[in-house]
Amino acid sequence: MTYIDGFVAAVPTANREKFKRHAEEAAAIFKEYGALSVVEGWGDDVPDGKITSFPMAVQRKDDETVVFSWIVWPSKEVRKAAWDKVMADPRMKPQGNPMPFDGKRMIFGGFEPIIER
Numbered sequence: 001m002t003y004i005d006g007f008v009a010a011v012p013t014a015n016r017e018k019f020k021r022h023a024e025e026a027a028a029i030f031k032e033y034g035a036l037s038v039v040e041g042w043g044d045d046v047p048d049g050k051i052t053s054f055p056m057a058v059q060r061k062d063d064e065t066v067v068f069s070w071i072v073w074p075s076k077e078v079r080k081a082a083w084d085k086v087m088a089d090p091r092m093k094p095q096g097n098p099m100p101f102d103g104k105r106m107i108f109g110g111f112e113p114i115i116e117r
Helices: 013-032 075-088
Strands: 003-014 037-042 064-073 109-112
Touching: 003 013, 003 075, 013 037, 013 064, 013 075, 064 075
Parallel strands: none
Antiparallel strands: 003 064, 003 109, 037 064
């Protein structure tokens, strides 16, 4: 069964094209190391919550948009080996591919699918 990495971040709305370029470059690297697919979703209908919400989780500011992303891997083992390589890859260093958002407010995690259709 596959394995999923999920991410939610707040990106300055003015940085949409910078984010898209950053994500395209990163996606190519993830796929090079074994990812089956990479999806980047630009928030379109992401309501504020009263107790919790995507905007609250990433402390979204008024001039930011919530981005919801995921990477599909063939297995957790492939994902583990790939992340070690991705983190060591000089193309992923901030000097070469700077994140156009505040990475400290990004939330992420690995997920084992329990239903996959």
